[in-house]
Amino acid sequence: MTSPRQTLGAALWRLSDLVRADEGRRSFRAKAYRTAVWSLDDLSPDLSGSVDVMLAVPGIGPGVLKLIEEFRSSGVIALLERLENQYPRDVARLRRLPRMTPTLLRSLKGELGVDRAADLIAAVDSGAVETLKGVGPTTAERWARALELAPSPKAVPAFQAAALAGSLDRHLTHHKGGRTWVAGAVRRLEEWVDTIDLVAEVEDTVGTGRFLEETAVARFLGYTGAATSRLESHEGVEVRVHLARPDAPGPLLIDATGPPEHAATVLAGIGDDAWSETEVYARQGMVCIPAPARGLPPEQAADVVRSTEIRGDLHIHTERSPDGRMSLADVLTAAVDLGYEYVLITDHTSGLRFGGLDERALAMQREEIDHARDRFPDLVVLHGAELNIDRDGGLDIDDHGLGLLDMAVAGLHSHFDLGREEQTARVLTALRHPVVRILAHPTGRRIGIRPGVDLDVDAVIAAAAENGVALEVNGHRDRLDLSADLAAAAVAAGASLVANSDAHRIGEMGNVANSVGTMQRGGVNAASVINTMPLGRFREWVAGVSRK
Ligand SMILES: [Zn+2]
Ligand SMILES: [Zn+2]
Numbered sequence: 001m002t003s004p005r006q007t008l009g010a011a012l013w014r015l016s017d018l019v020r021a022d023e024g025r026r027s028f029r030a031k032a033y034r035t036a037v038w039s040l041d042d043l044s045p046d047l048s049g050s051v052d053v054m055l056a057v058p059g060i061g062p063g064v065l066k067l068i069e070e071f072r073s074s075g076v077i078a079l080l081e082r083l084e085n086q087y088p089r090d091v092a093r094l095r096r097l098p099r100m101t102p103t104l105l106r107s108l109k110g111e112l113g114v115d116r117a118a119d120l121i122a123a124v125d126s127g128a129v130e131t132l133k134g135v136g137p138t139t140a141e142r143w144a145r146a147l148e149l150a151p152s153p154k155a156v157p158a159f160q161a162a163a164l165a166g167s168l169d170r171h172l173t174h175h176k177g178g179r180t181w182v183a184g185a186v187r188r189l190e191e192w193v194d195t196i197d198l199v200a201e202v203e204d205t206v207g208t209g210r211f212l213e214e215t216a217v218a219r220f221l222g223y224t225g226a227a228t229s230r231l232e233s234h235e236g237v238e239v240r241v242h243l244a245r246p247d248a249p250g251p252l253l254i255d256a257t258g259p260p261e262h263a264a265t266v267l268a269g270i271g272d273d274a275w276s277e278t279e280v281y282a283r284q285g286m287v288c289i290p291a292p293a294r295g296l297p298p299e300q301a302a303d304v305v306r307s308t309e310i311r312g313d314l315h316i317h318t319e320r321s322p323d324g325r326m327s328l329a330d331v332l333t334a335a336v337d338l339g340y341e342y343v344l345i346t347d348h349t350s351g352l353r354f355g356g357l358d359e360r361a362l363a364m365q366r367e368e369i370d371h372a373r374d375r376f377p378d379l380v381v382l383h384g385a386e387l388n389i390d391r392d393g394g395l396d397i398d399d400h401g402l403g404l405l406d407m408a409v410a411g412l413h414s415h416f417d418l419g420r421e422e423q424t425a426r427v428l429t430a431l432r433h434p435v436v437r438i439l440a441h442p443t444g445r446r447i448g449i450r451p452g453v454d455l456d457v458d459a460v461i462a463a464a465a466e467n468g469v470a471l472e473v474n475g476h477r478d479r480l481d482l483s484a485d486l487a488a489a490a491v492a493a494g495a496s497l498v499a500n501s502d503a504h505r506i507g508e509m510g511n512v513a514n515s516v517g518t519m520q521r522g523g524v525n526a527a528s529v530i531n532t533m534p535l536g537r538f539r540e541w542v543a544g545v546s547r548k
Contacts, residue, residue, distance in 0.1 A: 003045035008071050009216025011080055012037045013234035018083035021095040022102050029063070036064040038171055040216035047072055089115040092235065096449050097143050107132045117147045138417055145451045154194045156237055157448030159477035161186050161193035164233055168198055168217070175211060178202045178246065183256035189292040189517040191447050191480060195238045197256045205243050212241055250275040262294040292517040304520040307513050309532040312342035314438060315386065315409050315472065315500035316509070320365060321347040322355045325505040328368055332376045334509045341535045342380035345369065346409045351388035351396025353414065359401035366404055380535060382406040382542065386440060391415050393429025395436070402435045407542055409472070411440030416453050424456040431463045437542070438498055439464060441474040441481040449478060457486060458493070465495040468544065470530045473518050475501050475511030484521035491528045498530050
């Protein structure tokens with residue numbers, strides 16, 4: 001039986017998606033509606049209660065209250081119905097496509113009858129999509145390629161699943177107390193996720209089960225066994241919540257993390273005694289295997305690089321980048337808190353479409369960094385930049401300006417559509433420049449948004465190894481670039497890797513864990529990762545002494 005609160009939850013979630021498509025990514029209203037869905041669980045299931053009671057709930061303001069009132073009196077939300085008629089069903093997915101605009105989304109629905117992602121792929125195949133104003137063959141091709149990336153219609157990209165899993169995790173803790181863990185595919189850092197697994201430690205299993213049956217943030221599907229509730233998120237992803245007895249999460253956590261063959265080996269003969277995850281591994285005479293490595297053969301899994309081995313972050317933006325939100329002091333304070341020994345500051349340079357630092361600005365930053373070195377004596381602060389590789393492989397700062405830098409990161413931020421030969425040649429040219437020591441997000445892919453550029457990856461790996469350039473595994477959940485497979489291939493071919501956050505705001509400094517996790521999936525060990533080097537060796541690497 002669906003309660004009014006659950007119906008409203010689904011409606012507000014949908015409205016949030018539609019308003020975001022209509023008003024753009026930064027829509028304040030879209031965000032407020034999404035927040036409100038999480039707040040609904042603080043209201044009664046039948047939505048009874050006075051206006052004052054509702055307004056006292058954090059996350060429910062006057063705008064949302066108006067919608068609740070409308071829904072209570074009429075059972076519908078007029079704005080939702082209007083937008084629903086204007087936009088495709090799969091709007092949440094389609095709005096993220098490159099060069100997509102609200103107008104185009106409306107034309108897709110209104111003129112071509114596109115509702116699902118599959119409809120759009122068909123419209124690209126038939127050429128119908130090119131009858132729309134502003135859509136040429138290049139854009140059409142990009143859309144089709146981006147949509148075809150999904151392995152199944154239900155799967156969502158890692159960044160989306162991780163965000164949802166994190167919110168569910170906090171929501172459960174807030175309402176039911178106890179510790180919760182994100183397990184399953186999200187914890188294993190898979191690129192696409194069709195099921196989110198959470199493990200929650202609760203005293204009151206029955207009460208928690210009932211809470212999940214009635215929640216407004218997902219649709220309840222049923223139970224699997226006594227202690228697992230199955231739900232479907234409003235995004236269509238299945239969510240399994242596994243309830244554990246307090247202080248006994250280890251076996252359940254291992255089981256819910258998977259993959260099944262690994263879990264079966266580790267749990268053989270263990271029962272469900274009160275052990276932590278580490279204790280279960282220890283009892284089997286194994287070291288605790290990081291979740292992303294659990295799909296590997298055991299000997300290889302035990303040896304992978306660990307997050308605790310990372311000694312510095314070599315791709316970080318400050319507020320001097322147009323999209324950066326941290327001061328240099330914020331960055332360095334966070335780096336000290338993370339226990340880092342060194343960092344490389346890499347703001348965007350001027351060739352970027354939306355602007356960046358020119359030589360003069362780099363010189364000013366040099367002074368700022370010199371001052372900061374006095375304030376943070378225990379941290380080695382290197383001055384770098386994230387240079388743009390132009391169409392021909394040139395860099396967007398001349399050699400005089402580059403002389404200011406200790407070393408630099410270079411990356412592709414434009415001309416993603418070049419053919420393989422041209423694309424590869426441009427990257428190889430950039431790799432030969434002596435200031436370039438790191439190739440950022442080498443393929444430029446964004447999971448679920450755009451495929452990587454057409455690149456002869458083997459040639460790039462070989463050139464990186466030859467020129468002493470480390471290939472980045474970018475830690476943004478939507479990038480994870482290089483991928484686990486390519487990271488493994490790079491190591492096999494003798495290239496070095498670097499685990500970087502590419503943080504633009506404080507919360508993103510922790511992205512390094514995603515980078516390390518991706519390497520773990522690829523079976524990479526610390527010897528191939530330059531930012532595991534102790535300071536002395538790292539300094540030699542920077543100076544080029546250990547340059548092959
Ligand atoms: Zn970049
Ligand atoms: Zn960057």
